[in-house]
Amino acid sequence: MINCIVVDDEEHAIEVIQHYLKSVTAIEILATFTNPIDALSFLSSNPVDLIFLDIHMPGISGIEFIQTMNNRDALVILTTAYKEFATAGFDLDVVDYLVKPIPLPRFLQAINKAQKIINTQKNSIITNHQHNDYFMVKTEAKGKMLKINISEIDFVEGMKNYVAFHHNGIRTLALLTMKDVEENLPKAQFLRVQKSFIVALNRIISIDGNRVILKGISTEILIGDTYRKDFFDVIKQRLIL
Known part of the structure; x- marks a missing residue:
């Protein structure tokens, strides 16, 4: 099971992602946040595999959020209405960049990409021990x-x-x-x-x-x-x- 959180200052945007994820049984939403500071606090004490992150938020931007967060193992999918920030996002090694309003097929494409990365990471955490003790x-x-x-x-x-x-x-x-x-x-x-x-x-x-x-x-x-x-x-x- 992949654990995720959603961070967006707009409730409607969070609801869209929650609705889309209902059809993805392998992903569980641990929490949602309209305040990015609260999300950073949550990440400091909770393991998360994937973050859906808005770029334009009051107080701290999505880009600043990534630069600040302690859990650098978590993958990030950026969501925004502004295409021009895509380069900045990929410079921070995000999984994908979704432009609002997000079409479901495009959302699922980003999910598939994240799942492949996370599954590869998890499979490498425990070593093949067939010849080891x-x-x-x-x-x-x-x-x-x-x-x-x-x-x-x-x-x-x-x-x-x-x-x-x-x-x-x-x-x-x-x-x-x-x-x-x-x-x-x-x-x-x-x-x-x-x-x-x-x-x-x-x-x-x-x-x-x-x-x-x-x-x-x-x-x-x-x-x-x-x-x-x-x-x-x-x-x-x-x-x-």
Whole structure:
């Protein structure tokens, strides 16, 4: 899921983007702002993948907004009624430049471009580990990457904007989705038991009904209905009758 915010001093312009995004299931609007200062404050403490940003706003322009914001990892799609600012926008490495009134086909073209960039970035955050025993993840701290040994992972917990790796007695938040993690962890060693949890099979010490109990961990994880059959199919392969 791609997280975005919309920053525009005109409510109508925000409503247009909100309406267009209803047809894009892979993007979630975290917040909208008519005051760019409020948006900058939000960005300082919230991870965002994509920003729809107006150029002409009171107090601070869209160009100044980009130069000021701390979260430089967020991609930007500029929106404005003035074509002449396109060069300035692309000098700041924005994804696209949409001129109001924005036609839906042109909007979707910009979205496709942003999705390709973001998906490429996210796929490169977690390394291919088929021949390794560890990987690196980008953490919530800007610019920081952390090594995680696969053998030390107890379970992975999905959160709103992150996933949490519980490993070696600590918890590491990473800018990934559960799908990213599930696709990259060794399938012979890890199993998804519900929407928000992936467990290491070698950490399971017992299964009590719908509950999975892990070694050395007080957390009891419920098995979700969607994942129940696949989970017990794997467990039955290891069952001695």
